[in-house]
Amino acid sequence: RAKSQGLGSAVEFSQDIGLQVRERSHLLRDLRMAFDESQLFLTYQPKVELATGRVVGAEALLRWRRDDGYLVPPDRFIPVAEQSGLIVGMGSWLLQIALLALQRFRAAGFPNMHMAVNVSPVQLRQTGFLAVVQETLRQTQSEASALEIEITESVAVGGLEPVIEILTRLREMGSTVAIDDFGTGYSSLSYLERLPADRLKIDRSFVQSLERDDHGSRIARTIIALGRELGLTIVAEGVENETVGRLVTALGCAEAQGYHYGRPMSEEQFLEWLQVHQKEIA
Numbered sequence: 107r108a109k110s111q112g113l114g115s116a117v118e119f120s121q122d123i124g125l126q127v128r129e130r131s132h133l134l135r136d137l138r139m140a141f142d143e144s145q146l147f148l149t150y151q152p153k154v155e156l157a158t159g160r161v162v163g164a165e166a167l168l169r170w171r172r173d174d175g176y177l178v179p180p181d182r183f184i185p186v187a188e189q190s191g192l193i194v195g196m197g198s199w200l201l202q203i204a205l206l207a208l209q210r211f212r213a214a215g216f217p218n219m220h221m222a223v224n225v226s227p228v229q230l231r232q233t234g235f236l237a238v239v240q241e242t243l244r245q246t247q248s249e250a251s252a253l254e255i256e257i258t259e260s261v262a263v264g265g266l267e268p269v270i271e272i273l274t275r276l277r278e279m280g281s282t283v284a285i286d287d288f289g290t291g292y293s294s295l296s297y298l299e300r301l302p303a304d305r306l307k308i309d310r311s312f313v314q315s316l317e318r319d320d321h322g323s324r325i326a327r328t329i330i331a332l333g334r335e336l337g338l339t340i341v342a343e344g345v346e347n348e349t350v351g352r353l354v355t356a357l358g359c360a361e362a363q364g365y366h367y368g369r370p371m372s373e374e375q376f377l378e379w380l381q382v383h384q385k386e387i388a
């Protein structure tokens with residue numbers, strides 16, 4: 107009986123994997139089609155300076171809306187895009203779209219805003235990544251300082267040296283680098299010290315725990331203190347209410363993002379947001 111149970115679960119297990127593989131290949135097929143049929147688009151979320159409420163930049167966040175209206179979460183389709191290499195072409199495309207949107211935001215009376223773009227490790231390590239960035243900056247007539255690249259600590263997998271080299275060159279060009287979601291992945295305090303960066307974004311799971319004052323909140327406090335020690339500008343992610351906004355300000359975060367300030371919005375909505383809300387925040 108034990109034996110047959112064992113066999114049963116082995117069969118189930120392999121069926122399960124078969125299902126996952128099939129789902130993945132369907133998702134990849136659909137994603138390729140989505141890219142060709144412009145089901146992909148960007149949304150923009152404001153990043154504000156806590157002391158003044160001034161908007162300092164926007165983060166471009168990718169969206170996929172299927173024909174039936176269903177929004178596929180980025181956390182589901184980005185890994186598929188990464189594993190298939192599709193992220194490289196998608197990444198170049200969205201860099202251009204994001205920088206064009208930024209031109210409109212800047213022209214609307216916010217000439218110092220920057221655009222933060224999430225870059226996957228595969229994309230960053232791709233030969234020619236820097237050339238694509240330079241070419242896109244040139245084509246869109248953007249200053250290098252208008253662009254911030256967001257990376258996660260997972261870039262360290264596969265060797266830190268080439269990554270340090272690329273990030274250093276980006277910063278020499280005048281662009282900035284943010285370390286995203288720090289503390290959620292393969293965190294190593296030494297990465298934080300070695301990665302050339304300007305901003306450190308505290309993951310929303312830690313930020314939100316500040317209100318509960320639990321284990322996560324102690325991690326948040328520690329990461330903030332460490333980041334400040336290293337001279338990084340600290341950004342709190344996922345601030346959803348005023349209480350948390352005050353807490354992160356008191357702890358030394360300079361900037362914040364979150365639903366409390368603004369949700370990810372279409373380009374048009376963001377332009378309206380800039381006009382209406384930016385003076386109300388502080």
Ligand code: C2E
Pocket residue numbers: 151166167168169179180181184200224225226256286287310343344345346363364365366370
């Ligand atoms: P991320 O870069 O850390 O982005 C922040 C995520 O938090 C976004 O989720 C955003 O919508 C969400 N968020 C912002 N404020 C709040 C808040 O106050 N409350 C809550 N609950 N959530 C908030 P989203 O857009 O689903 O993106 C998830 C992840 O997908 C991103 O995490 C990023 O890692 C990845 N991603 C999104 N767009 C791109 C892209 O263009 N390229 C790459 N490589 N990755 C991307």
Ligand code: MG
Pocket residue numbers: 165224256286
């Ligand atoms: Mg990000």
Ligand code: MG
Pocket residue numbers: 286287307309310343
């Ligand atoms: Mg993040």
Ligand code: MG
Pocket residue numbers: 287
């Ligand atoms: Mg994330």
